[in-house]
Amino acid sequence: MxxxxxxxxxxxxxxxxxxxESMRHPHRSEADVxxxxxxxxxxxxxxxxxLERMAEKGWTAPTWPREYGGGGLQRAEAKVxxxxxxxxxxxxxxxxxxxxxxxxxxxxxxxxELKLQHLPSIARGEIRWxxxxxxxxxxxxxxxxxxxxxxxxxxxxxNGSKVWTSYGDQADxxxxxxxxxxxxxxHAGISFILxxxxxxxVSTHPIQLIxxxxxxxxxxxxxxxxxxxxxxxxxxxxxTVAKYLLTHEREMIAGTMLSRVGGKPVGKLAAHVLGTExxxxxxxxxxxxxxxxxMDERSLQLTIERARDEVKAGVSLxxxxxxxxxxxxELNKRRYELLMAIGENDALVWEGGESQDGQTPKGWLRSKGxxxxxxxxxxxxxxxxxxxxxxxx
Numbered sequence: 001m002x003x004x005x006x007x008x009x010x011x012x013x014x015x016x017x018x019x020x021e022s023m024r025h026p027h028r029s030e031a032d033v034x035x036x037x038x039x040x041x042x043x044x045x046x047x048x049x050x051l052e053r054m055a056e057k058g059w060t061a062p063t064w065p066r067e068y069g070g071g072g073l074q075r076a077e078a079k080v081x082x083x084x085x086x087x088x089x090x091x092x093x094x095x096x097x098x099x100x101x102x103x104x105x106x107x108x109x110x111x112x113e114l115k116l117q118h119l120p121s122i123a124r125g126e127i128r129w130x131x132x133x134x135x136x137x138x139x140x141x142x143x144x145x146x147x148x149x150x151x152x153x154x155x156x157x158x159n160g161s162k163v164w165t166s167y168g169d170q171a172d173x174x175x176x177x178x179x180x181x182x183x184x185x186x187h188a189g190i191s192f193i194l195x196x197x198x199x200x201x202v203s204t205h206p207i208q209l210i211x212x213x214x215x216x217x218x219x220x221x222x223x224x225x226x227x228x229x230x231x232x233x234x235x236x237x238x239x240t241v242a243k244y245l246l247t248h249e250r251e252m253i254a255g256t257m258l259s260r261v262g263g264k265p266v267g268k269l270a271a272h273v274l275g276t277e278x279x280x281x282x283x284x285x286x287x288x289x290x291x292x293x294x295m296d297e298r299s300l301q302l303t304i305e306r307a308r309d310e311v312k313a314g315v316s317l318x319x320x321x322x323x324x325x326x327x328x329x330e331l332n333k334r335r336y337e338l339l340m341a342i343g344e345n346d347a348l349v350w351e352g353g354e355s356q357d358g359q360t361p362k363g364w365l366r367s368k369g370x371x372x373x374x375x376x377x378x379x380x381x382x383x384x385x386x387x388x389x390x391x392x393x
Contacts, residue, residue, distance in 0.1 A: 008080045018053045019090050020046035026091055033095050036125025038172045051125050054093040061099050061123045064107065068115055069123030075309060098122035098129040102175045105192070105245040109233040118194070130197065132162040132176030132219060133242070140379055142177070143186045143239065147221065149178035149193065156193070158224040164373065168204040168217035171197050181236050192238035194230040209369070211362040246375065247321040266290050266335060270342045286341055293334055300327055319387035326380040329370040336364040
């Protein structure tokens with residue numbers, strides 16, 4: 001038995017012994033998701049145990065160095081871990097913007113002090129992070145942001161606002177883009193800074209969506225104090241950090257799109273709801289659409305896996321993340337179109353009965369926003385055209 005096979009067996013044995021039975025199925029709703037953070041309330045003792053055990057192994061962030069709370073795994077080992085988790089149908093012990101977005105940026109650009117301060121608490125799920133990027137007048141043109149961060153000697157004072165802050169009302173800390181120089185070009189003079197959301201002067205205000213539910217807030221800063229040692233990278237060089245983080249955000253969004261609908265394949269769901277004859281759906285058009293969708297979904301999964309292996313081998317993800325974000329968005333919209341078709345008249349029920357509080361129509365409406373968040377689809381296509389296909393401007 002070679003080393004990787006031995007690691008697989010060891011990992012399989014550990015997961016069998018340590019993953020609670022109730023954690024061996026995908027999230028059924030938002031309430032099932034473990035976000036962590038200072039104020040997070042575990043839905044069950046099993047949910048708490050699953051996070052604690054995985055965090056103790058460093059497997060919430062398996063490829064991070066051990067000194068920063070990670071598992072220190074090589075890319076081949078991390079892939080084995082992912083495969084064994086999938087074999088067990090185990091849900092992620094922690095969903096975290098700190099792990100998927102901030103962590104990679106800190107590992108690349110953060111000082112040693114910042115890494116030691118923040119990464120272990122991220123991996124343990126102790127701090128929940130929010131992203132402060134878009135502003136009321138700086139969305140697709142993010143570099144035109146105007147939130148001011150002024151030097152006050154031994155600290156900074158921040159004034160301004162951010163919009164579309166996902167779970168801003170539940171986050172503990174924020175990683176935020178601010179303008180520290182108003183004289184130079186707009187892409188210069190931007191800094192990437194971290195601060196506690198409990199700091200006086202930080203306030204959040206809900207933004208409602210057509211679906212009736214929303215994770216979004218507007219976040220306002222009124223003379224908010226931020227410490228100088230919380231700048232990530234160099235002062236006025238935050239755009240470089242921001243772009244790097246966006247590549248990880250867009251890959252994360254694509255991966256999230258793949259895991260929607262409780263993890264149940266659309267084809268199996270259709271067979272369960274509509275029934276089959278000789279193993280096939282009666283509706284040939286729907287059958288064809290589902291087959292095409294599931295092949296495209298699997299193709300994206302494999303392409304993302306290949307790209308992750310390349311990144312771990314030292315190849316930059318770069319503009320490929322825009323392709324993932326765009327295609328993942330389109331797949332999720334197609335998924336909900338199929339779910340609406342599968343549900344037929346029942347899929348129109350907003351609440352009551354067996355509608356599960358209108359999960360399908362609300363999800364269908366919410367999926368339309370995927371083409372805006374994390375960079376609009378039009379922006380992603382422009383990036384793909386310019387930086388991958390090499391088309392002229």
